[in-house]
Amino acid sequence: MEDEKSPALRAGVDFRGTQNATMRVSEHVRPGRKRAPLLRYVRFNLPRATRLLLLFVVAVIGAASAAVALSDREPFAFAAPVLWAVCGVAVVFVAVGLLTSARIWAWGAALAVASLLVYLGGLAGDAPYVWNGASIVLAATWNVTLLASIGYLVLYSALRYGIIVAAPDDQNFMD
Amino acid sequence: MDLGFPWWLRVEHFLNLVFISFLVRSGIEILGTYPKLYRSQHTVAGTAWAQFTIQRAPKHKYYTVGGEYDDYSPRLSLPGRGLLGLGRYWHFITVTGFVSSWVIYFVLLIFTGQWRRYVPTSLDTFTQAGHDMLAYLAFTVPEAVEGMPFNAVQQLSYGFVILVLTPLVIITGAFQSPAIANYFSRLTRAVGGRQVIRTVHFLCLLGYVAFFVVHVLMVLIHGYAHETSKMVFGSTDLPVAGGIIFTVSLIVVVALHVVATRWTLADGRAVERLHNVVVRPWSNLLYRLPARMHYSRSNVSGEDVGLQNTTHNFRGSGRPPEAKEYLALMANGYDDDYVLEIGGYVERPMSLTIRDLRELADGHSQTTLHHCVQGFSSIGRWRGITVSDLLDLAGPLPGATDVVYTSFQNMGRDDALYEGGTYYESNPMIEARMPQTLIAFELNDEGAIPAKNGAPVRLRMETSTGFRSLKWLERIEVVNRYDIIGQGRGGYFEDADFYDRNQLI
Structure with missing residues (x-):
């Protein structure tokens, strides 16, 4: 609603140059609806912490993949080179993330998807579960590749949706 | 001693379900009227670390704090629609029950020796909790510690929620009272001031929600009927009856929320009267804090x-x-x-x-x-x-x-x-x-x-x-x-x- 009580507007002074110059604007509200989708209301502006968190999750994926590759248990045939590849890419990813301000999050998502595919490969092969004869530590490490990958993809989705931002980006809150 | 699940503990568990769900919903209502979180007392525009709004304020015009309100759905917040005063009434009514219940629970824990169920008496508990976490990550269910009703991870997480998170949320809530914050002003300043306290209060909310999600997941993993039987009867002997009774209880809680929301939107003055009866007897004591x-x-x-x-x-x-x-x-x-x-x-x-x-x-x-x-x-x-x-x-x-x-x-x-x-x-x-x-x-x-x-x-x-x-x-x-x-x-x-x-x- 226009603010009819505005002294400026009543005096004929109109500063309206942008949509929300003199009134509040609700974003993301679809036509015919009163409110936006719930997650549109949530925005965190912790760019450096978010960047570190994303790098940490990828580091966990890499470390867990390396640990599985080092075990004497192959989830599927020729899994070791694939796991080492995931680990290697994770190392490069974390290094780039720490040493530059590049926006590399889509690459991280690709890595997470690759790790998920490795996990699915294990399901079709001989994944190191406890009920398959693996130790608890190895089974836990193997499952961490799944959980961390899902975790990264959830964070990446939140990033794409605007819930979180990673440095060098910023939510640019104005008010 | 057999720690088990005494009746008062089971009552407390159910009451907490009611209280915390009401606190969360009314808390979201309160948050929605100034849906921004800061680290600085000065709340400078643009420096919030989180926002929970879809509104953009007018840029070429003076806008007041009253314009910060966001209109949350009554399905989410209590009562919804930006009714801060009524959200506050519900928050304080529920706080009265929640804090009273927690204090009684705490005293009972101490005097019955049940505190052992939450407080680790040996460093081995932490080592065991590490093993239990590995077991969960390995998609297996760890055994309960001998003589305990649950495993070490559960012991530490329940202990954290009841003995750390709950006092923290109560204290950070209390320090949002101007009378308390301005009376214990050095303490207010020592912990970073009102916005830091507000932020920590919000993080406590996230803590409860995270605990709730994991807790429910664990109940499902350990077996819904098996676990709800413990919540209702204190043992696993009657899983079907326990599951049915607990499910009905959940439906009652949901119904309570629906009734409370509709009642509040229909007759706010009645909620005000309830608030005055329940809250004023203790809140008026704060007049003693100049x-x-x-x-x-x-x-x-x-x-x-x-x-x-x-x-x-x-x-x-x-x-x-x-x-x-x-x-x-x-x-x-x-x-x-x-x-x-x-x-x-x-x-x-x-x-x-x-x-x-x-x-x-x-x-x-x-x-x-x-x-x-x-x-x-x-x-x-x-x-x-x-x-x-x-x-x-x-x-x-x-x-x-x-x-x-x-x-x-x-x-x-x-x-x-x-x-x-x-x-x-x-x-x-x-x-x-x-x-x-x-x-x-x-x-x-x-x-x-x-x-x-x-x-x-x-x-x-x-x-x-x-x-x-x-x-x-x-x-x-x-x-x-x-x-x-x-x-x-x-x-x-x-x-x-x-x-x-x-x-x-």
Whole structure:
């Protein structure tokens, strides 16, 4: 609603140059609806912490993949080179993330998807579960590749949706 | 000792389900009226670390704090629709039950020896918790520790929620009360001030929600009927009956929320009456805590300090009066024309100019933290004279019980957000006599109070929420009853909205 009580507007002074110059604007509200989708209301502006968190999750994926590759248990045939590849890419990813301000999050998502595919490969092969004869530590490490990958993809989705931002980006809150 | 699941523990578990769900929903309502979280007391625009709004504020126009509201759905918040006052009522009603229940639970834990179920008595518990975490990650279910009703991870997580998270959420909630925060002002400052406390309170909410999600997941993993049987009967002997009864209980909780929400939206005054019965008996005790805030990190003496901690741009809430007489006063710089009238039930009615007030104040000031009911804060150094000193000059007659302040502001005329008439506020005498209840005429040594902050003279009431510190003060009247003024609830927002006049929290 226009603010009819505005002294400026009543005096004929109109500063309206942008949509929300003199009134509040609700974003993301679809036509015919009163409110936006719930997650549109949530925005965190912790760019450096978010960047570190994303790098940490990828580091966990890499470390867990390396640990599985080092075990004497192959989830599927020729899994070791694939796991080492995931680990290697994770190392490069974390290094780039720490040493530059590049926006590399889509690459991280690709890595997470690759790790998920490795996990699915294990399901079709001989994944190191406890009920398959693996130790608890190895089974836990193997499952961490799944959980961390899902975790990264959830964070990446939140990033794409605007819930979180990673440095060098910023939510640019104005008010 | 057999720790088991005694009946009082099971009752507590169910009550917590009710209390915490009500606290979360009403808490979201409160958050929604100032849906921003900061690390700084000054709540500078653009510096929030989180926002929970889809609104963009006007950029070419002064906008008030009242415009910060976001309209959450009643399906999410209690009661929804930006009804802060009613959300607060529900929060405090539920807090009364939640804290009472927690204290009773804590005492029972201590005296029955059941504290052992949560407090690790050996470092081995932490080692075992590590093993249990590995077991969970390996998609297996770890065994309970011998003699314990659950495993080490559960023990530590339940212990954390009950003995750490809950006291933390209670303390950070309590310190959002202006009366408490401004009485224990050094503690408020030591932990980072109101916005840090507000942030921690919000993180506690996230902690509860995260615990709830994992807890429910674990119940499903361990077996719904098996676990709910323990919650209902204290043993796993009757899984089917336990599952059915607990499921029905969950449905009852959901029904309670639906009824509470609809009832609140239909009859807010009834919720207000319930609040007054449940909350006022303990919240009125806070009148015993006079504000003694002198805001400075370096201040240990309690004396007033300089401007180093004040907010450069003290946030405005409400729109300045547009009455001709007020605009004329403003045009003339107030000093020569403004007169504060003090009358009513007093021996010596008087009229005071700003010059008179300055002379009477004799340099007195207070540097205090403003507690907006919505959530923002600013720190201001206010020069003025205490209401108590003014009352001594005017001499209240026997039987005088309250002090009523009237503003130049007319809400329906001046602020598009509201309807209604003259803005007024009132104090019981005990609040008017508080050492930091002040008639202020200068902010931050700027020579005057800016128009948006209440020029030329305003009330400062540091024991209560911000809107009760009336701005653009025109007249003070001492009365022997306040309930025949306006709609009889003691103030504009008390009349037009749902706020308690005895608002110390």
